[in-house]
Amino acid sequence: MRAARLHEFKSPLRIDDVPDPVAGPDEVLVRLTHAGVNPIDLRLRDGGAGRVDLPFVPGCDGVGVAGSGPVVVYGAGLGLRRAGTYAEQVAVPSAGVVRLPDGVDPVQAAGIGLAGVTAWALVERVTAADRVLVLGASGGVGSLAVQLARSAGARVWAQTPSSSDRLDLGAERVVGCDADGLRSAVRSFEPTVVLDGLGGAFTGAAVRSVADGGRITVFGVSAGARGEVDFATLYRRSVTLRGHASLAMPAAAVRDALVGCLELVAGGQVRVLVDEVLPLGAVNAAHRRLAERRATGKLVLAN
Ligand SMILES: NC(=O)c1ccc[n+]([C@@H]2O[C@H](COP(=O)([O-])OP(=O)(O)OC[C@H]3O[C@@H](n4cnc5c(N)ncnc54)[C@H](OP(=O)(O)O)[C@@H]3O)[C@@H](O)[C@H]2O)c1
Numbered sequence: 293m294r295a296a297r298l299h300e301f302k303s304p305l306r307i308d309d310v311p312d313p314v315a316g317p318d319e320v321l322v323r324l325t326h327a328g329v330n331p332i333d334l335r336l337r338d339g340g341a342g343r344v345d346l347p348f349v350p351g352c353d354g355v356g357v358a359g360s361g362p363v364v365v366y367g368a369g370l371g372l373r374r375a376g377t378y379a380e381q382v383a384v385p386s387a388g389v390v391r392l393p394d395g396v397d398p399v400q401a402a403g404i405g406l407a408g409v410t411a412w413a414l415v416e417r418v419t420a421a422d423r424v425l426v427l428g429a430s431g432g433v434g435s436l437a438v439q440l441a442r443s444a445g446a447r448v449w450a451q452t453p454s455s456s457d458r459l460d461l462g463a464e465r466v467v468g469c470d471a472d473g474l475r476s477a478v479r480s481f482e483p484t485v486v487l488d489g490l491g492g493a494f495t496g497a498a499v500r501s502v503a504d505g506g507r508i509t510v511f512g513v514s515a516g517a518r519g520e521v522d523f524a525t526l527y528r529r530s531v532t533l534r535g536h537a538s539l540a541m542p543a544a545a546v547r548d549a550l551v552g553c554l555e556l557v558a559g560g561q562v563r564v565l566v567d568e569v570l571p572l573g574a575v576n577a578a579h580r581r582l583a584e585r586r587a588t589g590k591l592v593l594a595n
Contacts, residue, residue, distance in 0.1 A: 298337055305575050307575075321382075325357070325594065328592055349378050365382065392554070400557055407436055414433075424486075432565075434452075439563070440556070452467075452468060471497040486501070495533070504530060506532070508533045568587070570594070
């Protein structure tokens, strides 16, 4: 089969002909039609997401056929601790395989694994009483978090620095601002919840912008891993600042989240924002697009 493999950290992937994988006990062999592209794939390529034995097949999520049925695959270490989805076939522990519901477009489903599970977890405690501000809403996670928060009944505003014109996800308002402009941009909204995939200066700005008693969850650092937080503001206004890592979620919670997301997509309440489907052979071009912020929503690879 063909697979896109990493031979050297910080280097482009190569398309190789490799032996077909063999499913072990309690594993399922999946013939992949599509794979999702995620920022963690770039981190892994650059040696920042744990060491793997090279050559290695990245790719955390995807869609394919197992036996005669269409399935979605995500989790169980795929593309991080074991060969992933940037290939024509993959052997997946059965815990990482979920049936693709009828009527769901495989391209949409290919974009939902890591991004969908993360968005689901972020929105778990959101209620209809909340006003949710999603930072980085043009991203794979952010675009799903906007819709999931809406389906929880909350009011939602979306922040994106550059691509707001393409963002029609049902947010009440899309604010195109940087960290310095965040507080004034959302003053009238007073978010009770901020979902922050940006970090950097945005987290400090989120602390200044959230309502008294508000909750901020940092789940990514696309704008920087360091920043300043005014702790006086944090404690005086009873703001909760926490982190979230989907990779630390229990397997059962991951599966529930994935199934829940797919049901919402099947029911038409949520759509995955897919920027483009590229052939597997264009994997390095897809990585460049993601790194250079030339994608809105998800990039998907097709076999
Ligand atoms: N904690 C977890 O479990 C988990 C799971 C998945 C992802 N993540 C992390 O969460 C973040 C978002 O993931 P994703 O898949 O949604 O990524 P993505 O599709 O690449 O989206 C990134 C978002 O961040 C914005 N952005 C990127 N660089 C920025 C910068 N320097 N300043 C301001 N905004 C910037 C992008 O805006 P533009 O549209 O303007 O480029 C886009 O809205 C990433 O950092 C990723 O590593 C964490």
